[in-house]
Amino acid sequence: MRNAKLYLMALLVLTLPYFFLQAKAQGNVKFYIYGSRECSACRSTEDFLTALFGDNSVTFYELKGSTENADKFLKIYDCIGPNRAKYIPVVGVFVNNSLKSIVVGFRKKEFWKSVVEKPVKNGEAEVYWLGSSQPSSIKNATIILQLYTLFTKRGLAKLKGNVSIGNVSIVELVSVIVLSALADSINPCVLYIFTVLLIIASILKNKKRALSIGLFFILAVFMVYYLLGLGLVNVLSSSPYIKYVVGGLAFLLGSYLIYGGLREETVSLEPEFLRTSLVKKIRKVTSEPAAFIAGLISGLTLLPCSSGPYIVALTLLAQESTTMKLLFLALYNFIFVLPMIIILITLYFFSLTKWREFFFNKKRINILSLVEGIVLVTLGVFILLKI
Numbered sequence: 001m002r003n004a005k006l007y008l009m010a011l012l013v014l015t016l017p018y019f020f021l022q023a024k025a026q027g028n029v030k031f032y033i034y035g036s037r038e039c040s041a042c043r044s045t046e047d048f049l050t051a052l053f054g055d056n057s058v059t060f061y062e063l064k065g066s067t068e069n070a071d072k073f074l075k076i077y078d079c080i081g082p083n084r085a086k087y088i089p090v091v092g093v094f095v096n097n098s099l100k101s102i103v104v105g106f107r108k109k110e111f112w113k114s115v116v117e118k119p120v121k122n123g124e125a126e127v128y129w130l131g132s133s134q135p136s137s138i139k140n141a142t143i144i145l146q147l148y149t150l151f152t153k154r155g156l157a158k159l160k161g162n163v164s165i166g167n168v169s170i171v172e173l174v175s176v177i178v179l180s181a182l183a184d185s186i187n188p189c190v191l192y193i194f195t196v197l198l199i200i201a202s203i204l205k206n207k208k209r210a211l212s213i214g215l216f217f218i219l220a221v222f223m224v225y226y227l228l229g230l231g232l233v234n235v236l237s238s239s240p241y242i243k244y245v246v247g248g249l250a251f252l253l254g255s256y257l258i259y260g261g262l263r264e265e266t267v268s269l270e271p272e273f274l275r276t277s278l279v280k281k282i283r284k285v286t287s288e289p290a291a292f293i294a295g296l297i298s299g300l301t302l303l304p305c306s307s308g309p310y311i312v313a314l315t316l317l318a319q320e321s322t323t324m325k326l327l328f329l330a331l332y333n334f335i336f337v338l339p340m341i342i343i344l345i346t347l348y349f350f351s352l353t354k355w356r357e358f359f360f361n362k363k364r365i366n367i368l369s370l371v372e373g374i375v376l377v378t379l380g381v382f383i384l385l386k387i
Contacts (some may be wrong), residue, residue: 005216028096029053029116031149034061034073035089041106048109049091053116063088072150076102079143079150080127087130092151099148105130122318176316177328180309181335183375194340195278197291198347207348213291214344218294218337225310225336228299229329233314243303247315247380253308254376278381309372310336312379 008055031049035042049058061069080102093101093115101115102125120126125144126135138144195219201210245355313332317325 004161018141023126030058030059030094030097031057031059032061032092032094033089034063034069034076034091036064036268037062039088045089045091045106048112052109052112066144072153076150079147080104080138081129084129092147094151099125099144099151101126101128101135102147103128116375123320173316173328176382177313177332178335180313180379181332183372183379184332185336185339186372191329191339195343197294198344201291211344212288214340214347216288216291217295218340218344220292221299221340222333222337224296224299226329226333229310229314229332230325233317233325233329247312247382250308250312250376250380252380253345254373254378254380257373258370259373259377260370296371308376309379312376341387 031053033042033046033049035045035062046058046060060074063069063073073088073090076090077084087105089103089106091103091104092099095116100120101118103115103264104127107115107128115128116124117268123141125138125147127138128135130275138147192215194217196211198214201213202302278330308316310332320328
């Protein structure tokens with residue numbers, strides 16, 4: 001009976017991401033049509049889309065007799081092709097509240113399913129011109145934002161408050177970054193290695209030298225983790241399918257941690273041999289350069305093994321501008337090293353005894369694993385359903 005329950009749980013964990021992906025793939029599809037009821041191509045386009053995607057998926061803007069609609073129609077052309085001939089209908093294709101494509105002119109019924117299903121890079125939109133077999137791409141975030149408002153007729157102030165190019169608001173972005181960083185920072189293995197380093201340094205040297213050695217270790221970890229993130233965020237932005245892989249893996253890893261936490265078993269995503277090897281090397285660190293090197297090695301080997309929350313955060317950042325990526329990577333990594341900074345301050349002014357008792361109690365480690373698992377599952381579902 002016990003094995004049957006375990007198999008059932010494993011089956012549930014493995015199949016849930018499929019349903020999430022299905023929900024995401026179907027998504028919330030909307031079409032905004034600028035045209036005229038007197039135009040047979042416009043009427044046929046509306047009929048095709050209504051038949052394929054339902055009445056609620058189509059909004060028709062009548063150009064004849066509407067100065068407002070005609071003005072917005074011309075502004076759309078100013079954004080996508082000011083010197084091109086102006087045909088109707090012009091259709092804005094939105095998936096999950098993000099502008100995906102703009103279709104100019106009449107298309108046959110079978111075209112519309114393919115344009116909805118075709119993947120488009122985050123932060124970009126495609127324009128299908130009449131008479132052209134290949135779409136052109138719009139990468140300018142400002143232009144995409146203007147087109148968003150012209151098709152949906154939502155004001156910029158409202159748009160900035162709850163929607164971004166990638167369909168994630170600034171509040172959601174900050175929340176995910178902070179939550180991911182907090183989950184990533186409470187890593188008993190990393191904190192154990194750091195604490196061993198400080199104890200050895202304080203015994204062999206003194207508290208001031210231990211403080212200096214600890215700062216060099218933290219600086220190295222921050223630098224290597226930041227650079228790893230900078231490289232990975234560019235890789236994650238290269239394909240629209242990567243977010244599904246990341247979301248599914250986050251869900252699976254989180255479920256594994258929850259399973260271990262509920263069974264009060266110590267589970268870890270880091271290989272045992274890496275932890276053992278690093279602890280042996282850490283015991284020999286008694287100088288600032290050696291601490292810096294130890295921090296680099298930790299960042300390049302042990303830390304990526306437990307960086308599920310980091311990958312989730314980077315997937316979300318992949319659709320943002322370069323400036324946003326740099327700023328949020330700095331925020332994430334500051335939160336990531338914050339527990340080590342707190343431990344360092346505790347050593348200097350107080351003692352490490354309490355920290356050692358707190359972090360390396362088996363029951364508390366299980367609780368931390370359970371919390372990290374819940375956070376990972378939540379972030380995985382968010383990635384799969386939201387962005």
